[in-house]
Amino acid sequence: MSTFAPVSFPANKPLVTLTRSGPVFLLTLHNDDNRFTTTSVGAIFMALDVVERAYVDEGMPEMALVTTGKGKFYSNGLDLEHALSTPRFMEDYYLKMLSRLCTFPIPTVAAINGHAFAGGCVFAMAHDYRVMRSDRGFICMNEIDFGAPIPPGMTALLRTKMQPHTFRDVALLGRRFGGGEALEHHIVDEIVKGTEEEVLRQATMMAIKVSVKAKSGASAYQMIKAEMYGEVVNYLAKPFDPSGKSSGKSAKL
Template sequence: MSFPVAIPSKDKHMVTLHKEGPLYILHMHNADNRFEAAFIAALNQALDIVEQAYHSAEDLEDTALVTIGNDKIYSNGLNLEHAMLDVTFMDKYLALLKRILTFPVPTVAALNGHAFAGGFMMAIAHDYRVMRSDRGFLCMNEVDLPAPLAPGMAAIIREKLAPHTYRNMILQGHRFNAKEALEEHIVDEIAENSKVLDTAKALALKWAPKAKSGVVYKQLKDEMYTNVVAKLTIPYHRLAPKM
C-alpha cells in the first residue's frame, strides 16, 4: 500500500494515515473532529489498514499507532445533533472506544489541543497520551450540558484515573490544563506545540517493540479491561430510556 492514505477519499478526506518506519500516524482533520457516523467509519477504515498490515506481516515487527488532531483541537466530542438523529450512532461510537482500548499494538494520543467529552474519551482509550503544554484543556462537561454517561464511557475513565481525579472531572466538569493533567497522571508527557507530535512519536517508538508479542499484547489488554469492555458492549438502546 502507498502512503499516505486519504480516507474515505482524496476528494473528501476526514483522516490521513501515514507510515514512518514502525509507526502509523493517523491525522484527524474533519473540522473540529466531532464524532458522527461517517467520521467513525473513516477512523475504522484507517484502523483496519493498520491491523491488517500488522497481522499479515511474515514476522512480528515493532508497531505502534499515533493519533493527532488539527490546529488547536484534538476532538471536540460528539456531534450531538447527528447522534440524536441516528439511533445506531452510540453503539458505533462505543464500539470505536472498545477497539481503541484493546487495539493490538501500542497507541499514543498526541493531544495538539482541546479534547472535550467524547474527544477526551477517544484520548483516554489510548495506552499513552502526550499533551500540548501551552494551550488546550481536557474536560468531560456532561454535568453542564447536562447529559449522562453511558456505563462503558464512565468505566474507561474510572479505570484510567485516580478516584479524586474522576470525581473532579465528572462531577465538577473541571477543565484540566497540561500541568494539571500531568500532575494527575491523565497524560504521560507534555510538550510545546511544535514538539507534541515528535514527543508522541518518541514515546510510540519506545513501546513499539511490545507489539512483537503478537496476539499476547491484545490479550493482556482484553484481560486488563475486562469489566470496561463488558460495559462498552451493552447496546445503548437498552440504556437510553433510563438515562
C-alpha cells in the same frame, strides 16, 4: 517492512489521513473540530483496518499507532445532533471505536494537540498513552454543564484510567485540566511546551520506544489489554439510551 503511501478516508471527502514512518502509523483527524459522526468514525475504522492488516501481514513486528488532530482541537467530542438522531450511533460507531482502541493489538499514543472535550476526552483516554501540550488546550468532560448523562461504557473507561478523586472532579464538576494539571493528576503521561509539531514529535518518540512490545508473539499485547479492560469492553457493548432508561445500573468496576 513494505512501502506505505499515505491514504485518506473517506476518499471522496477526507476526514482522516493515515501515514507511516518506520514502525509508527500516524492517524491524523482533520475535520475542523473533529466531532464524531458515523462518517468520521467509519473513516477511523477504515484506517484502523489498514493498520491491523499491516501488523498481521508483516508477522506482528514492532509497531505502534499515534493519533492527533490539527489546530485548536484534538477532538471536540460527539456531533450531538447527529448522535441523537442516528439510531444505534453510540453502539455501532462511537462506543465500538472506544472498545477497539482499548483492545488494539499494538501500542497506541494520543498526541493531544489541542482541546479534548467530552467524547474527545474519552477517545484520548482509550489510548494506552497520552502526550499533551503544556501551554495550550484543555482536556475535560463537560457533560454536567449541558445536562447530558455519561454512558456506562464511557464512565467505566474513565473510572479505570483515572484516579478516583480525579474521576470525581472530571465527571461531577466538569473540571478542565491544562497540560500541567493533567500530568499532575496522571491523566496524561507527558507534556510538551511548544507547537503541535513538537507534541507529535514527542508522541512519536514514545511510540517508537513502546512499539517493541507489539512484537510479543501471538499478539500477547492485545490479549493482555483485553484482560485489563475486559469489564470496560463489556460496558461499552451495552445498549445506550440518552434518557438513561435502558442503561440500567451505572458501571461499577
